[in-house]
Amino acid sequence: MAANETGWRPEEFEICIGGCFGPTFTVRLKEGNLTYESSPGMYALAVIEEIAPDREAWVKFWDELDAVGVWAWESLYDNSDAEGTHWFVHIAKGERFIKSEGENAYPGSYGPESSEAFECFLEALRKLLGGVEFW
Numbered sequence: 001m002a003a004n005e006t007g008w009r010p011e012e013f014e015i016c017i018g019g020c021f022g023p024t025f026t027v028r029l030k031e032g033n034l035t036y037e038s039s040p041g042m043y044a045l046a047v048i049e050e051i052a053p054d055r056e057a058w059v060k061f062w063d064e065l066d067a068v069g070v071w072a073w074e075s076l077y078d079n080s081d082a083e084g085t086h087w088f089v090h091i092a093k094g095e096r097f098i099k100s101e102g103e104n105a106y107p108g109s110y111g112p113e114s115s116e117a118f119e120c121f122l123e124a125l126r127k128l129l130g131g132v133e134f135w
Contacts, residue, residue: 007093007094008055008058008059008062009032009058009093010029010091010092010093011092011093011094012029012090012091012092013027013028013029013034013086013090014027014028014062014088014089014090014091015027015088015089015090015091015093015125015135016029016031016086016087016088016135017085017086017087017122018039018085018086018087018090018135019083019084019085019086020083021041022041022084022085023035023039023040023041023135024038024039024041024046025036025037025038025039025134025135026038027125027134030050032052033050033051033052034050034051034052034053034128034129035050035051036047036048036049036050036051036129036132037047037049038132038134043107047104049134051129051130051132053109053128053129053130056060056099057127057128057130058128060124060127060128061125061127061128062093062126063123064120064121064123064127065091065121065124066074067120068107068117068120068121068124069117070089070091070098070100070107070117070121071096071097071098071106073089073098073100073107074100074107075099075100076100076101076102077100077101077102077103077105077106077107077110077111078102078103078104078105079102079103079104079105079110079111079112080103080104081104082103083104084103084112085102085103085104085112085135086101086102086103086104087101087102087106087110088100088101089101089121106118122134130135
């Protein structure tokens, strides 16, 4: 996507990562802004924050997603032999769409260790969200 492309906000956006016994992080598009939720564990109350990235932050995010090839990720990465981390990415922007998830596996790594592409994706997301914790 070119940096000068119009329509820099997504139509759909939901990303979640976590596990039953550890922290869980979720961000979703709601009424034009992003709602960020973090919870330290299954029985803990979530911290909820509304975040409104500006155009520049969105454009950088889209460029970084292009760089890691997120639009070509498979729909499922599964290594469910052991309990651990589950993640979900659902983004729609213009003609681009990704719906991908994993259980102890990631694009470029069938687990349980995370891949460089996935780590770059998470770093791009943290930047979009203004530096909040996300896994």
